[in-house]
Amino acid sequence: MPANLTPQYLEADRRFKAAKTIEEKVAALEEMLSLIPKHKGTEHLQGDLKRRLAKLRAEAEQARRRRGGFSTSVDREGAGQVVLVGPPNAGKSSLVACLTKAQSEVGDYPFTTRRPIAGMMQFVNIQIQLVDLPAVSDEYMEPWVPSLVRPADLALLIADLASPSVLEDLEKVIAILDRRKVALVSPGSPPPPTGWAHVPTLLLANKADTASAETVLEILRSEYRSRFPVHAVSAQTGRGLEPLRRTIYDGLCIVRVYSKPPGKEPSMQSPVVLPRGSTIVEMAAAIHKDFARQLKYARVWGGTKFSGQRVQQDYVVQEGDVIELHI
Numbered sequence: 627m628p629a630n631l632t633p634q635y636l637e638a639d640r641r642f643k644a645a646k647t648i649e650e651k652v653a654a655l656e657e658m659l660s661l662i663p664k665h666k667g668t669e670h671l672q673g674d675l676k677r678r679l680a681k682l683r684a685e686a687e688q689a690r691r692r693r694g695g696f697s698t699s700v701d702r703e704g705a706g707q708v709v710l711v712g713p714p715n716a717g718k719s720s721l722v723a724c725l726t727k728a729q730s731e732v733g734d735y736p737f738t739t740r741r742p743i744a745g746m747m748q749f750v751n752i753q754i755q756l757v758d759l760p761a762v763s764d765e766y767m768e769p770w771v772p773s774l775v776r777p778a779d780l781a782l783l784i785a786d787l788a789s790p791s792v793l794e795d796l797e798k799v800i801a802i803l804d805r806r807k808v809a810l811v812s813p814g815s816p817p818p819p820t821g822w823a824h825v826p827t828l829l830l831a832n833k834a835d836t837a838s839a840e841t842v843l844e845i846l847r848s849e850y851r852s853r854f855p856v857h858a859v860s861a862q863t864g865r866g867l868e869p870l871r872r873t874i875y876d877g878l879c880i881v882r883v884y885s886k887p888p889g890k891e892p893s894m895q896s897p898v899v900l901p902r903g904s905t906i907v908e909m910a911a912a913i914h915k916d917f918a919r920q921l922k923y924a925r926v927w928g929g930t931k932f933s934g935q936r937v938q939q940d941y942v943v944q945e946g947d948v949i950e951l952h953i
């Protein structure tokens with residue numbers, strides 16, 4: 627046993643050994659992997675954990691197929707992955723159906739959604755992946771839901787303005803995820819401590835069309851304003867949904883830049899999407915892995931400052947920049 631494994635790691639290890647279902651084992655192993663100190667002395671153990679995790683995930687997948695089931699993981703697609711989380715019946719599936727072409731079943735009873743449903747939301751010239759999830763509730767929850775929230779780039783926490791227990795329901799959602807070391811945080815929060823995931827979150831107050839929605843919305847705003855940005859929406863009337871596309875885009879903290887071959891026009895229909903704060907070198911690497919190394923210089927058109935000027939390799943690209951890479 628290599629030295630300096632933390633008490634948190636040993637606790638996750640204990641949970642792994644006590645786990646009864648494959649899902650519990652996978653959750654414990656994921657946590658062990660995130661908690662293990664990353665250095666030479668633990669390389670062997672890290673490899674071992676990864677192998678066990680891959681094997682268990684494959685087993686879980688097979689077991690689900692045997693049950694005529696479905697996959698409980700979602701492959702990332704598009705410019706970012708956004709999960710919808712919330713109490714039963716809040717309108718998560720309705721919102722995904724409004725914003726994407728995905729057909730997620732909508733029901734007027736709780737726990738309608740039993741599997742993740744991914745759809746692509748168009749925002750101007752890019753696609754953003756929205757993932758509808760089953761409800762988070764202490765009455766019942768599909769055990770794999772927190773592990774799909776964990777890797778997301780952004781969470782939409784859905785509140786039901788028509789529910790008399792809206793505040794309690796939200797607190798429960800936050801607490802249940804917290805127990806699985808997944809914290810819903812305001813965008814731009816500092817990075818999480820080891821073993822935790824911090825998922826930037828927007829609070830969507832849905833069913834803004836219903837009778838006492840405005841009053842409930844005010845209460846919700848005063849409770850949550852300091853924790854998350856709050857937006858009123860209605861899947862029924864469409865209120866707030868068009869501006870929401872940009873709000874989601876902004877929440878992802880990404881920029882769109884346009885590559886221009888020397889002497890040609892840029893293709894404004896297919897931006898290169900990068901994390902905010904990326905440099906020209908990172909942009910080059912995103913286009914082709916050899917480009918970063920081969921990059922001689924770049925010219926930039928953008929904003930009021932640049933109209934084809936040469937920039938240094940450490941130039942931080944800005945939303946809308948047109949960039950000519952010279953290799």
Ligand SMILES: Nc1nc2c(ncn2[C@@H]2O[C@H](COP(=O)(O)OP(=O)(O)OP(=O)(O)O)[C@@H](O)[C@H]2O)c(=O)[nH]1
Nearest residue numbers: 715716717718719720733734737738739833861862
């Ligand atoms: N009035 C009103 N009803 C809505 C709105 N959005 C959803 N609903 C209704 O609320 C009910 C639940 O909607 P769903 O989209 O299935 O909710 P969900 O959060 O996916 O529910 P689960 O999958 O069971 O957790 C349905 O009867 C919807 O028609 C809305 O904006 N306004």
Ligand SMILES: [Mg+2]
Nearest residue numbers: 718719738739
């Ligand atoms: Mg649903």
